[in-house]
Amino acid sequence: MSSPVLQPTSLINFIKDALVAGGFSLANSEIVAAHLVDAEMKGVPSHGINRLGLYLGEVQRHVIDPKAEPIVDKIKSSLLHVNGSRGIGIVAMKKATDAAIELAKVEGIAAAGITGCGHTGRMGAYAEQAANAGFLAVSFGGGGRKLWGNVVPFGGKDPVMSTNPYTLGMPGLTDDPVVCDFAISNWPAGKVAVARANGHKLPEDIIIDKEGKPSTNPEDFYNGGALLPAAGTKGSGLGIIAELMGDAMLGAAVEYNWLLILIKVDTFRPKSAYDKSAKEFVDEVRGSKPVDPDGQVILPGERETSLAQKAREEGICVSDGVWKSITSAAAEYGIKADSYF
Template structure:
């Protein structure tokens, strides 16, 4: 197995556990927090898969954040996503009821892709939703089913002021992620899943729980000075936008979609999901062959000095999952906090 390609500089080591054991533990914690058993199992499986895929910011450490949100009343554990259709022919909407967003995003992608396969193109919104997990997992499944998907969103910046706009020194916007997935070549779909900030907000929480330092050049403190200490972010600091004005522009578009088009947003963000059936444009074998020609040429590009070579978006996560051997690697301090949470909730060890 391999440890995740982490952005964190850890002060302590890691705990390595079988994925099945971690998933059982997390599911029990979620049920103790009053999530329905099927929701608890789905969320636990998603977090474990994110960790196995090397996306530590959206992995098992998130149980700590979700628990705090339930206990504060911010997140509604009884919330279950529903598909709402407008009888007048308006767009489909996924209503999450203030609940956790992972089952809502899964339902949204399934629904949107079903509609796209039936009529070629579909667009729907996801509202009143908590944290939606690793979008790349949903986009990958949709691409494997033959759909191109585009997901973006934002809103609720009054609650989630995380990122400074380009040229600014104060947190004003959420991280407003974008995710695009498309059927690929021989190695599977191409999935671009990114925050519009230099680092996803989850990495800040991961660093805090692990007692770790953040990468350089990603975060500023309340005075606008660069910092690697996650506590400086929580004390009035901000994350910087990815690519300067480009990340800011993408974040702004996400905010306008989430708040002006779909709003008002509650709980976390509002999302717009668009799906189209790739086979309406080109038969799957021909598209896969053409895609592989492009991707293979890029992989064979000579590596830059100090680089291991060109990586295709989405392939790193699949390779990491395959190399994990079913073992989840968690910062030791983070796992200690998860065990303390379990003990406090009366969850017995497995």
């Protein structure tokens, strides 16, 4: 069966059932499936349904506990610790965001340290949730270099840190948050995986091979190569700070440890004043003149919002390589794509 145009609900059910068949609890499967399909809808396939095989494999190798329930502890008036109980990070981060939002509604500010969890998926999803609830959201993760080191520091050829993502989000217009979500490398590892699955070459300045030489072949990354830091010293510096936070501050990590900080946008002035100023600036950016006369200036997160709306209306298209990957992974657990699409 070649890749069809997929309806979100059918795709969520397919991914959910494959996760359940692979050992995940129903509750965790529902959260993870919805998250992966949302990433696919928002045009971030590197953190979308292509992760299915990875997550099922991590269960088989006992890297994560598929039935784990995160433990949320309030350790100070505005400070939370969320222990992921060695489960999938998507569930831990969703619970952390929910808890931090409720605490920050009362205190005006909340910070959460999230530890003991696996892959957290697309971090922009949590910033979108917080921004839509009226918060400035800042998160970054690190501490996984001993198991997942794949990024070199500026000027180096040994991978001494991971992609250590940063995410920032704020309310823009209604249901139209402004969100920056980026790895400290030029590309996240998942994007290299998608290129590999589709047989594509990489652009320049994405990876080096095991000898430290530039390469455009995705296989070189998996054969001892590494990712390059974004913007040279800037990405390298951000990655090093995140690694110190995730390791030295929060301790041993399953994959990464995370810090999430939320501040109510009406803490310093009324929400009506924020909304007025935000709308003025959003309109100013969107109305600014593009370099390309036929182009358009867009805000961070705007592409994702637009693509998600298009996917709801027209369905989701996935590449043949990713389709083959997820259907094969699901079939290993008795879940057949033909029953859903």
